[in-house]
Amino acid sequence: MKRRAWLLGTTAGAGALLVGWVAMPQRSRLGLASMMAAGEGDIALNGWIKILPDSRVVLAMPRSEMGQGVHTALPQLAAEELDVPLSRVQIEQAGWDAIYGNVAMLEGNLPFHPLEAEREDGFGRVKAGRWLVCKLARELGLNATGGSSSVADAWDVVRFAAAAARACLVGAASLQWKLPAEDLRVAGGVVSHPSGLSLTYGELARSASATPPGSVVLKDRSQWRVIGQPAPRLDLPGKVNGTARFGLDVRVPGMRFAALRLAPMLGGEPGRIDAQRALAMPGVQRVVTLPAYGGSTAGVAVVADSFWRAQQAAQAVDVDWIRAPSAVDTQQIDASLRDAVVRRDGYRFYERGNVEQPAPAGSRTIEAWYSAPYLAHATLEPMNATARVSDGRVEVWAPTQVPQMCRAAAARVVGVPEDHVDLHVTLLGGGFGRRLEVDYVAQAVRVAMDVPGVPVQLIWPREEDMRHDFYRPMHVARLRAQVSATGEPVALEIKSAGDAISPRWMERGLPSLSGPIDLPDKTASEGLFDQPYGFPRQRMEHVFTHSGVPVGFWRSVGHSHNAFFTESFIDELAEQLQRDPVEFRRLLLKDAPRHRAVLDLAAERAGWGTRPPAPGRALGVALHESFGSVVAQVAEVSIDRGLPRVHRVVCALDCGTVVNPQIVAQQMEGAVIFGLTAALYGRIDIRDGVVQQRNFPDYPMLTLPAAPTVETYIVASERAPAGVGEPGVPPIAPAVANALFALTKQRHRSLPFAL
Template sequence: MKRRTWLLGTTAGVGALLVGWAALPQRSRLGIANLMAPGEGDFALNGWIRILPEGGVVLAMPRSEMGQGVHTALAQLAAEELDVPLSSVRIEQAGWDAIYGNVAMLYGFLPFHPRDEEREDGFGRVKAGRWLVGKIGRELGINATGGSSSVADAWDVVRLAAATARASLVGAASLRWRLPVEDLLVVDGFVTHSSGKRASYGALARAAAATPPGRVELKDRKTWQVIGRAAPRLDLPAKVNGQACFGMDVRLPGMRYAALRLAPTLGGAPGRIDASAALAMPGVERLVQLPAYAGSSAGFAVVAANYWQARQAAQAVEVDWRPGPWAALDSTAIARELEEAVRSREGFTFYSQGDAEASARDGGARTLEAWYSAPFLAHATLEPMNATARVDGGRVEVWAPTQVPQPCREAAARVAGVPVDKVELHVTLLGGGFGRRLEVDYVAQAVRVAMDVPGVPVQLIWSREEDTAHDFYRPMHVARVRATLDGQGRPVGLQIRSAGDAISPRWMERALPAFAGPVDLPDKTGSEGLFDQPYGFRHQRIEHVFTHTGVPVGYWRSVGHSHNAFFLESFIDEIAAELRQDALALRRDLLRESPRHLAVLNLAAERAGWDRIPPVAGRARGVALHESFGSIVAQVLEVSLAGGMPRVHRVVCAIDCGTAVNPQIVAQQMEGAVVFGLTAALHGRVDIRNGAVQQRNFTDYRMLRLAAAPVVETYIVASDRAPGGVGEPGVPPVAPALAAALFKLTGQRRRTLPLADLA
């Protein structure tokens, strides 16, 4: 009895502590000045902003640049609030304090309908969930670049940090000149007064560092000069003149190179190894065995004076491979298993409204049903996996193109057996991420190799073949979609049951093992884009059956939206065909209570001439609409067939991404997303036979060629909302719009990706 009383008392005490913690204000993310490394003669004014002697601004940059323009967009936020030209802002890698964690990305894991918060009256479950996740995110400080969340996360904190610094600079001038703060202005990095007094930020920085900011106000939107305007990208000059440093560009004195080979079957490992011939080759120094780090297969690496020597030697190693536990994996069998899971198992219900099953039993009602599927996909980043590491005297230094600096440091520390504060990480530019560089396997491998050559930096480079055959793939998904049409032919009910592997628990096991739990929780990525769709079906039931096939799965650009948009939007087209309605007209009817979505759809249709200008002979148009990562995108594709192959000529894209910080970057991201989405929609598939991935290089994992790239027109809806995502939302509508156009051309309904093979 005493033990029971003690347990109850402890539980109550912990509960009280949690309630008390939850009631505290959220931790400030401004940070303190000493979080930024000082330079000669400059002064940090908080954890984000440092002022240089000549008056320039240094912005702490916690996000990775992988072509999405985030370094420029965040610099624009700082430049706006500090009233300096964008060219005056420099960036440097942020440190590891929790203020740099990506809180907005964690919001994206909450399984709420986008309009749930708008419907709430007061502090409901959505606002409570966001409050709690916000507090946890500020404490954990998980620094990651993903989920199209970088600008959304920085929107408040970077502007506030810059505005706070501006207030301190103006306050310092006020004290120096003995003039009221209200009488001072800031213009192009100078504090001025009508009397002619003028001082640069550099001249005021020392005093500003000791001056409390006083009242801090963000600039009125009407006065913006930088935000909302096209501006040249800060990373462009270095990429043009060759000074940009990607992971594979790292060069250090005495550096060695390593090439690896991993077990050909997923989860396999090397058995007997004969490296005698390889070690006798010129420049070859050693072979290092690699355990199965962070979800990878096991293998080995060969270290040599240059990469080509290492690559040739690795291929010369004779090895007996052990197949491992997943040697029987077969993607065709997995597809059948997923379909059976949909037929026989109830899934987790992400959203339910009305009574979808009862609506299907109403007199006069009829049901329309279709099955859809999407294959495993590889990331195929232009720059294959690589990292450089040096291990010496209990310290580890790593150079890596990564989306997750903090988990990379922790992985390096685990492998080397040192405290994490003994790991120094330099984040390089990324030659493509798309979610693949949310993983840490390649960093762990580089550190393990470097441990065998103490004090010598080693650059580990994966070949394209290893990169394709040992990815963390977009999971295969299958979906059964049903609609109920009432006696008047109106769509009133929607039931969707999908099946596929959960991504988030698997990723946490690999990248955040300290936070990975023993039980899988429902993973929003399985049903996102289905349960949170905007169409006005009165009765809905959206569920997902979570599976665990054994195939290593990971986040892939647009994640669940990338295939779920194909399922849902293709089915909307099928409903329109069943009702003999125009696909655009049906969507307009179903979006009567979703004005933002309707506005985006109408903008794309109007710019494409959907209602006004018929396509030229031999071409057809398809339309699709999708919301993801806080942004709404509609696309109209104009398509023809040439020699039996689809050819996309024109893509008209409309987007409501809230405030467009840099419209030029938004347009660039839509163009890149269209090419990425077309590559996947036309050609993308990974086949697994006997536990081995069959695709190896771009010869059999095809990319869209330059000659096949369409003209992309982007139109941005003006908005006063906070920014949504841009890097990922342009991908999901591509495949369904393409499929809709192909149906008009061929009369065949394509429900399985990819779409290029029309035989």
């Protein structure tokens, strides 16, 4: 009885704290000037904006640049509100305060149907859930670049910070001239008055730092001069002239190089190690045993005076490898996933009506199974990090999407507080989700511990990178539709199976937040439970599995394969019902006008139904929403020497307000190439625990001569910005599959097509 009373008292106290926390206002993300690094002569006006003596603007940059253009788009937001040319805005790495956390990314992980909020009146379940998660995200302050969320997250906070800085500058001039602030104007980094008085931002910055911003008003859309314009990318000159610094470009005086060699089989580890031959080789300094940091496989690393010597020596180390207790095999995993769909209950992500209701007289059921393989990230820049450990402090240079998590991982390895770790984020030579992991940083720090005071650059050879990735999970799905005797859609049931990514990722990188119980992972079913088609009765469920293969976030995550499942199956239904694929989709989108508008634009620009493709070619269409953006693609396909050849892709999208249309077009083009590569060739096979693919010859990329022409058309919108970096990936595989069916009358239900 006493114990029960104690438990009740504890619960009541926790409940009171929770209620009190919820009742508190959301934490401000404006921040204090002290949160920005102090430099000679520069003046910070809040946690995001500094003014230099020559009136240039410095923006704190919490997001990583991996080709998505965020180092240009976010400065555009600041340039707009501060009325300065984009060329006058520069960036510096943000600090570690919670104001720089990515709120939009965590909000995007909520498992709500995208049409629910639009149908919801007042402050209902969806809006309440989003408010609570955003509040929690502000407290956590997780700094991560992912989920196509960088611009969406910065949209309010960066514009408000820049507008607040502008208000401080105008206020300082107003006080100095004793003139009303509303009579002053701002242009080109100068505050002026019609009388001829003027002061530059640099001249006003110090007094502005002591001037409260007062009421902050964002500029009206009609006043925008930078947002919405196709501005050149700020990171482009350095990438052209070679001054841009990626992880592999880091050079520090006295630096040594380390090459990695991991156990050949997933989950293996080194047993007996004989390093005598390797240590006798020229330039070799150390052989270091590496445990399985951050979910990676254990192995060894060799430190030498050049990477070439380190790599040669790593292969000379004689190791008896110990296999994991159970070896995984992709053929067995595929069979177990199909069995799970049939025999196991799944988590129900979405239900509408009752799919168990007896079918109307004369109706029929159409069923199909679809599957997608494991995929590697295959970033052009392999995994690498540079680290130096000296006198209880750690310095790290890393191409990472999660700087906070890397900092924490480095601190754990050395056993020091996080504030003893200095982390420099470089440009990323491709991220795609692979650099949401911390394994390679932890390994670099561990190697550096063996050579105190010496900076060491650890590089993964391509073969290790390919065979020890955190792969996109293998998934299978059974799709079943019921149609009436007159061909009207009645019900849609989708049941899928595959590993969950988020719990495994949290175990690896956020051990303090992860727990022993797997929570339903939205990424497993995204693109299935949240599809927009208006079947009166629907049920979408997923069976979570744990195959033992290391899985991670891959560009567009679950949407990357689930769009292939749903959009191919919608085409199957259209064919079975003898309907045009575009018109059939329009029928199902009666309650989704935004999606229908995007579909119509893509079809019109592709000449669907009005301009027949050239002889030997066919068109295929797909429509998909992900990360808040709706994308439709029409692919024009032929068969070239027995293999699919994609000649043209027409891409239409609604991504909300567009900050830089040129970057949007670039991202759609890159996404099509990325997704098409996976659709045609991508596959990771595992036999007896060993990944069979080793390098690009057996994990091919799309070549330049085979790349299609990509046309991008953007639907005008006044919504807040949505994702751009990933939404172009999901539709390309089903668009090509549907074109192949139109061309050959053979249905592709598994990926890839060309192997």
